[in-house]
Amino acid sequence: MKKANEPEGFSGFDRKCMFRAMSLARRGAGKTSPNPLAGSVVAKNTRIIGEGWHRRYGGKHAEPDALDAVLAAGESPAGADLYCTLEPCCFTAPDKHQPPCTDRIIKSRIRRVLIANRDPNPRVNGGGIRMLEQAGIAVQSGLLAAQGEKLNEGFFTFQRLGRPFIRLKIAQSLDGRIAAAGGDSRWITGEAARRLVHRLRSGHDAVLIGRGTALADDPELTVRLVRGANPLRVVLDSRLSLPDSARLLGLSDREKTLIFCAAGADPRRIAILQNRGIRVIPIDAGEGIGLSLQRVLDVLADLGVRSVLVEGGAEIFTGFLKQGLWDRLAVFIAPLVLGQGISAVGDLGIKAVKDALHIQDVSFRTIGDQALFEGARTASREGTRVYRDC
């Protein structure tokens, strides 16, 4: 089916090939950052003759991988169509591991190149398309562009905003509590929802929690219920108060645990943690009592992190929401009513409903007896009429 905003001129077979390229791209999940995921398909006479993807950071790009597969199968790419999830690269640089894909495409005598998204990287940004067109290759872009953006939300967000993509994952009762009045947050979740959380984690470069959540839940933040790479585990713990017995400090892949503390934190505690293989990074304090979230994101970006899943608690959610440092929400709603307790979100300075954060691109689905609400950040809700509910 043709999508509403998709340019004309694409066939059902075109869409099929691009879908395939995107699912190939996903095979690199967790291994390509800070590079984007990329997949590629070569087709001739409505038959796929080669497939490839970017397998790991620094490795071969998707397009030469697919073209190599064509040759390995004893076929010729000459006159074929090439489907690329992302605009092929067109430059060399000292910090770049691979030669320009455009050269290889031109040499292979590809007839037509179909692209989901332009590469927003200023060193490409249409340059790859121009180079192919100058070589007489027909180029069409925008095929399944929305899906392409979703495939690389971290990469695109970083290019656009200069910070990692941020998804807030909240698990709450029907009445919006993340913990009972006594502070208890021992949650009740079906296996399906837990799997989904692990799959979410595996789709991000880093998972981030605050000190309170680390102490109250003692989580592992791993993806043990699904296949995939464990993300970097980030804890904001200004005074390094996590006990030695915390699970996060005892995992076998401890180099994937990173603690941000205040600049004035106890240096002996820093040394002890580092000796255990934990990474500890002291940073300046933020506006409130906590650490500066912007500084945290800057450091994570420098470490190559392009997407962060924020898992709580309330102070952390409130901080990210209040500073506009978020892109998508995933709220798991359990069929429980807690009454008084800890709310997921604290004071955002909102005094009237008209000033509320309006979530965009809303979707709901059920997972066992829970609901998963998903949505995106937005400035306005165009096209939605406002009524009074009475």
Place this chain on the structure above:
Amino acid sequence: MKKANEPEGFSGFDRKCMFRAMSLARRGAGKTSPNPLAGSVVAKNTRIIGEGWHRRYGGKHAEPDALDAVLAAGESPAGADLYCTLEPCCFTAPDKHQPPCTDRIIKSRIRRVLIANRDPNPRVNGGGIRMLEQAGIAVQSGLLAAQGEKLNEGFFTFQRLGRPFIRLKIAQSLDGRIAAAGGDSRWITGEAARRLVHRLRSGHDAVLIGRGTALADDPELTVRLVRGANPLRVVLDSRLSLPDSARLLGLSDREKTLIFCAAGADPRRIAILQNRGIRVIPIDAGEGIGLSLQRVLDVLADLGVRSVLVEGGAEIFTGFLKQGLWDRLAVFIAPLVLGQGISAVGDLGIKAVKDALHIQDVSFRTIGDQALFEGARTASREGTRVYRDC
């Protein structure tokens, strides 16, 4: 399709006829209380030859209505099957307007009677079935029993618990707020959700709100967006603080507005309101600062109210939830985040997640960009495994 817990021996045609009888029954919605809705279908050789329903309180019952329709069509009910949403009545009493339906069914030489639910009224409760069987009529009950219970949730609840059926309808933001920090609850709802609220209202004998909601929202509590009867509008306003300008006091059908006040409320104010055609009933105070909800329900039951839609605010929701005076929840979740504000539910005395109210029979659906969560009261969540979400 056969339902999991349905007895054997029903055909697809049987189910079709019972569905039809139920949709006929619904035509009496809002007009039969405190009697239940009832519908009836007469069929012979897989052909429906007569249909009837209970049109209004005191009027003809569904079975004779259907049998009359058979005769009016020039057919004979002898040897036919009779589908009844509720067990036919079998008694006469000074307070009963209609003769026993069993007599008429037996005289009509019906071959088989199919029933959704037994009538829990102690004066029937299987007596109708026995009487028919003693007359040599085959009786099968339990056909679409769950749907039958839903059709008459008020009637069945009253028979079981001696109080009206209570549905709590909460409209909240994603983070569980029913109003912003400033008290503003000017809500944003699409037309589809508003229609649904009006349909919900039309399915209840009464709509109930607290003084705070009446003052803040100044609602009409009517069903003007859908076809159906306006329910009784009930306001708990212990000190009769609603201003004369309140919409609820100015509607044309003012006799459908009922205010409960404290026993010590200003008698002059009571007189003024009653002069305007508003019903005012003083009752004792409850445990807290508000009126006794149990007393309110007792009075409503005496007035023939069998179902109540409770629309807020937080104090009212909390009271009903805390005292276990509720049967179903309908929570509209808007894609908004408010941060600090008024929570839908206050202190229920719950200190740990394991003690939370676990909602049963959970369902979610989307209405425009909102979600509607529905569920029922329950003591335990059998069959659901408990995990930690970390």
